Amino acid sequence: MDESNIKTVMDKGNYTFDMLFNDIQADSTDGIEIPESVYMSNREYKSKLIVVQMLLCLADLYKAENYNSNEKLRNAIEIKVDGDEQLSGYMFFVSQNPQFNYSWNYMRKCRTNYIEFLVNSIRFLNNVLVDINLLTGKSWPGNNIHVVFHDILDVELTSEVPFVKSRLLWENFYRLAMVKSDYNIVVKIKNNLLKTSNRKAPSDMKNLIDSVFDMINNESKKNTEYETV
Amino acid sequence: MNIPQNIISRLNELPIEEVADRLGIEVRRHKALCFKHDDHNPSITFSTSKNIYKCWVCGVGGGPIKLVQDKEGWNFQEACIWLGQKFNVWYLDGNNRNFPKRTSTQKYLTKHKEETVIFNKEVYTWLINNATLLDPAKMFLFNERHLDEGVVKKLRIGSVVNSLNMVNALIKRFGEDVCLKTGLVRRGNDGLYFYFYTPCLLLPYYDMDGNLIGVQSRYLGTNEKVPRFQFMSSQKTRLYNLPILNSLRRGDKLYISEGITDCLALLSDGLNAVAIPSATILPIEDLILLKNYELHMYPDQDSAGEKAFMTLRRFFINHYSIVRAEVLPSGVKDYCDYYIKKQETNG
Known part of the structure; x- marks a missing residue:
């Protein structure tokens, strides 16, 4: 890969959770473009925004560099969730519904699953942020390059600071509840699929970037040869 | 615990x-x-x-x-x-918590001692009624800040220039004991003095029912060591200009400003506005009253302003409402600055 493609962090600054959240909620505040497809109501959108905000705040609080092992992160989240008195009160209140046979068991199981959900989504968001910052470390040729993380987050690479524009794919919001430690990454130019990868470690992202660059370079070489002929 | x-x-x-x-x-x-x-x-x-x-x-x-x-x-x-x-982040057992006595501090400027004072509504109402707008205040509000006279009048902004006269008038009207208990008059080594540094503006805070709940001063003098703002209130900090909510309908546009000066500029510009006291103090019980309006904010062009906006945005998202950030033109630091420049350009 051409070294000139590598931008320094000093040039651009890092993409942060705050910037990510700004991008995500810009839909609603900039042009009042609450997704028109009406796959959700305004109120549903606001409820989802609360969840996204909560997850991003947690991801920022439990940064990967400080909570580098899953066990450490799980312990921290467990302390937080189990120590939440209001959540315990809410569990009691919901469990009084006859559907749960006035039993707390279901709610207790849910709380354990909830801890897992938080751990997985925090890990996911932290990893995505690392990946985005790897992406913005390169000078991408042309526009319309999109990197989609697990069908949840669509990141467009742009030529202006901060070099990315993220958009949450609200129609796939439910996938947040199912995300695990590894996830899919799709690289597209406009709507044309360029490359897909299953990301298990940061090195996978680096490899993906390298192979996408190779593809783009080969393609432009071919075009040049055709033109020469 | x-x-x-x-x-x-x-x-x-x-x-x-x-x-x-x-x-x-x-x-x-x-x-x-x-x-x-x-x-x-x-x-x-x-x-x-x-x-x-x-x-x-x-x-x-x-x-x-x-x-x-x-x-x-x-x-x-x-x-x-x-x-x-x-900082209104967390409370334990209401206000009954007894803290060990605070220690004294070495400072550049001797600040007034923190004492337990009672916000006596009668005394403060009298103060506001008798703190007419004098020349230094008029100069500041109308010549420097180009604020609208109607707005200033409606908000009952007053001023105190001669603190000694004010202390004497207060004591004559209410007696020394009452004045000392309200904290408006304090006893120092050189005798009695007025709590607010003068010359100053007095900006009254009212609740939605029009009850006086606090008074903030804005120092107008040239001593750089004097704090620009001082505050006295009956309870923890509130939003400024709460009565405006009585004239608004659900969904109406409402601006939240960081500090009173921006709020006055917004109001003078014909916009509906309330103010949080500072970037870090969020009166959440009052803020919740705003959730049904279309909320906007011009964040100050600094990190504190950005932080204030982010905190407000977070608060309102959690209450199913959204604050929209408006962007100031480059080269101005806050809405007040923008308003002044706009007025001066328009002559």
Whole structure:
């Protein structure tokens, strides 16, 4: 890969959770473009925004560099969730519904699953942020390059600071509840699929970037040869 | 008693210089005299980027909670509770918590002692009614800030220029004991003095029912060591200009400003506005009243302004409402600055 493609962090600054959240909620505040497809109501959108905000705040609080092992992160989240008195009160209140046979068991199981959900989504968001910052470390040729993380987050690479524009794919919001430690990454130019990868470690992202660059370079070489002929 | 981890994190995110100010430490250009040793040249440095402080002579240092511990000699929990209450982050057992006595501080300027005072509505109402707008105040409001006279009148903004006259008038009207208990008049080594530094504007706070709930001053003099704003209230800090909500309907456009001066500029520009007292103080019981309006904010063009907007946005998202950020033109620092430039350009 051409070294000139590598931008320094000093040039651009890092993409942060705050910037990510700004991008995500810009839909609603900039042009009042609450997704028109009406796959959700305004109120549903606001409820989802609360969840996204909560997850991003947690991801920022439990940064990967400080909570580098899953066990450490799980312990921290467990302390937080189990120590939440209001959540315990809410569990009691919901469990009084006859559907749960006035039993707390279901709610207790849910709380354990909830801890897992938080751990997985925090890990996911932290990893995505690392990946985005790897992406913005390169000078991408042309526009319309999109990197989609697990069908949840669509990141467009742009030529202006901060070099990315993220958009949450609200129609796939439910996938947040199912995300695990590894996830899919799709690289597209406009709507044309360029490359897909299953990301298990940061090195996978680096490899993906390298192979996408190779593809783009080969393609432009071919075009040049055709033109020469 | 365990303090939740998220509360500890939030307390440690409070701006360190704001915390220092609440502790009575005079911070100037990110420096202050050390409270741990006999200091004559400022040895404490504040890092706003790392949100920590450090004394380069005696070595004390740390984040906001540590600062409170070091300054007041309290344990971790006491420091957290005090911070939580002061910054509306967290409360324990209402207001009944007794803190160990606060220690005195070396400062650039001797600040008025913190004493328990009673907000006597009758006395403060009299003060507001008798604090007419005098020349220095008119000059500031209308010539420098180009504010609308109707707005100033409606908000019942007044001024005090001669503090001695005001002290005498207050004592004549209510007696010395009452005046001392309200905190408006205080006793110093040289006799009685007026709490607010003069010359100053007096900006009354009213609740939605029109009850006077607090008074804020804005110093108009030239002494750079004097704090620009001082505040006296009956309860914890409230939103400024709450009565405007009585004239608004659900969904109406409402601006939230950081501080009163921006609010006055917005109102003078014909916009509906309320003000939070500062970037770090959020009166949440009042803010919740705003959730059904179309909320906008012009964040100040600095990190504190950005932080204030982010905190407000977070608060309102959690209550199913959205604050829209409006962008000021480049080269202006806040809405007031923008308004003044706009007025001067328009002649």
